[in-house]
Amino acid sequence: MDPYIEPGRLDPRHPLIETKLANLHRGDLAHRSRSELADALPVKLTLQTTDRCNLDCPHCQIPRAEKTRSMPEAVLDRVIADLFPTLIELHPTNLGEPFLWRHFQRLCGEMGRHGVLLDLTTNGTLLDERRIGWIAGIARDVKVSFDGAERATFERLRRGADFGVVCTNTRRLVDAVPAGTVALQMTLMRSNFRELPALVRLAAALGVGRVKAYHLFSFRPALDAESIVADRDLWPPVLAEALREGGRLGVDLQCAEPVGSAADVEAGACHLPWHEAWIDLDGAILPCHSHGGDSAGNILTAPFTEAWNGDLYRRIRRGFGVGRPDWHCDGCGMNCVKPAEHSPVPYDVESFLSMTGRQGMTSSPVRWSSRMRPFGLTGRRDGR
Numbered sequence: 119m120d121p122y123i124e125p126g127r128l129d130p131r132h133p134l135i136e137t138k139l140a141n142l143h144r145g146d147l148a149h150r151s152r153s154e155l156a157d158a159l160p161v162k163l164t165l166q167t168t169d170r171c172n173l174d175c176p177h178c179q180i181p182r183a184e185k186t187r188s189m190p191e192a193v194l195d196r197v198i199a200d201l202f203p204t205l206i207e208l209h210p211t212n213l214g215e216p217f218l219w220r221h222f223q224r225l226c227g228e229m230g231r232h233g234v235l236l237d238l239t240t241n242g243t244l245l246d247e248r249r250i251g252w253i254a255g256i257a258r259d260v261k262v263s264f265d266g267a268e269r270a271t272f273e274r275l276r277r278g279a280d281f282g283v284v285c286t287n288t289r290r291l292v293d294a295v296p297a298g299t300v301a302l303q304m305t306l307m308r309s310n311f312r313e314l315p316a317l318v319r320l321a322a323a324l325g326v327g328r329v330k331a332y333h334l335f336s337f338r339p340a341l342d343a344e345s346i347v348a349d350r351d352l353w354p355p356v357l358a359e360a361l362r363e364g365g366r367l368g369v370d371l372q373c374a375e376p377v378g379s380a381a382d383v384e385a386g387a388c389h390l391p392w393h394e395a396w397i398d399l400d401g402a403i404l405p406c407h408s409h410g411g412d413s414a415g416n417i418l419t420a421p422f423t424e425a426w427n428g429d430l431y432r433r434i435r436r437g438f439g440v441g442r443p444d445w446h447c448d449g450c451g452m453n454c455v456k457p458a459e460h461s462p463v464p465y466d467v468e469s470f471l472s473m474t475g476r477q478g479m480t481s482s483p484v485r486w487s488s489r490m491r492p493f494g495l496t497g498r499r500d501g502r
Contacts, residue, residue, distance in 0.1 A: 132233035152439035202232035245287035267316035301328035342475035378462025388452035411497025451486035
C-alpha cells in the first residue's frame with residue numbers, strides 16, 4: 119500500500135468511500151504483481167497549483183522574481199472529473215504557497231464534496247480563521263515550515279514572515295483540526311540544525327505533536343556551504359538530543375537519518391507507478407517528482423487514463439516487472455526500505471549540492487535523495 123496516505127482517515131459515511139477503497143485494493147494488487155497495466159487510478163496526487171509565494175527564503179528552489187506561475191482552472195476541472203471519485207489524498211504544490219492560488223478555496227470545497235484528504239505544506243503566514251475553515255474538514259497532514267526555533271533564525275531564513283504571527287496561526291490551526299494533523303517542518307542547514315531540539319520544545323508549547331526535518335537541497339553554489347549532509351559527526355548528536363526531547367514531551371520526530379551505507383537498507387520496489395502521480399501547472403502528467411522533464415501526457419488534451427496506461431508508465435512498470443528498473447528508477451532510493459526509523463541510510467551527497475558543488479564527486483550507487491527531492495523544474499525552467 120502507498121505509505122504516504124492514511125485511508126483510515128477517510129470519512130466512512132461518505133458515498134464514495136467504497137469506490138476509493140476498492141480502487142486502493144486494486145492498486146495494491148497491481149503493485150504486488152508488478153502489473154504493466156494498471157486497472158486502478160492513483161490514490162494520491164501532487165497538484166502543482168502555483169509557484170507564487172509571499173516570502174523570499176534564501177534557500178528556495180525558485181528565485182522570487184520567477185515565482186509568478188499558477189495553474190489555470192481548466193486543469194483543476196479535468197482533475198476533478200478524472201480523478202476525484204477514486205482519489206484518497208491530494209498535495210497542492212510543493213513549490214509555492216498554496217493559499218495564494220486563486221482557486222484554492224474551490225479546490226478545498228471540491229475535495230470535501232468528493233471525500234479527498236488534504237496533505238498540505240504552508241509557510242503559515244496566511245492561516246487566518248477564514249482559510250483554516252477551508253481546510254479544517256479535509257486536513258490529514260498539515261506541515262508548517264519552521265526553519266528556526268528562535269525568532270532571529272526563523273525570520274532570517276523565512277524572509278517576510280513574522281515569528282510571532284506564525285506561532286499564533288499554528289496554535290489556531292491546532293485547535294481546528296484533529297489531533298496529530300499538524301507538524302512543524304524544518305529544512306536542515308548549518309545555520310539552523312542545532313535548533314532542532316528547541317523546535318521540538320516549541321512544537322510541544324504550541325500543541326503540535328510532530329516535527330519533521332530534512333536536509334537542504336542546495337540549488338546555488340552560495341548555498342553549498344549550508345549543507346551538513348556530508349558531515350557524518352555533526353548531525354547524529356543533535357538528532358539524538360531531539361529524539362530525547364521528543365520522547366520526553368510526546369512529540370514524534372520524522373527526520374533525516376544518520377549517514378550509512380547501501381548495506382544498511384533493504385531492497386524493495388517503488389509504489390509510485392501504481393499509486394501516485396504529479397500534474398504540473400500546464401496539465402502535464404508526470405510519473406515522479408524526479409521526472410527529468412519526461413511527461414506521460416497532458417490532462418488537458420486527453421483523459422488521464424490514456425497517460426496512466428500509456429507508453430511511459432508501461433515502460434516504468436515493465437522494468438519493475440522484469441527486475442530491471444528502467445527510466446530514472448534504476449538506483450533510486452524509492453526502491454530501498456529502512457529497517458527502522460532513524461536508522462543509517464546511504465545518502466548520495468552529490469545530489470544535495472549545486473552543479474558546481476558536486477563537480478569531481480563520485481556518483482553514489484543509491485540515490486537516497488530521490489525519496490525527498492523537491493519537484494523537478496527540468497523541462498519548464500531552462501533545465502534547472
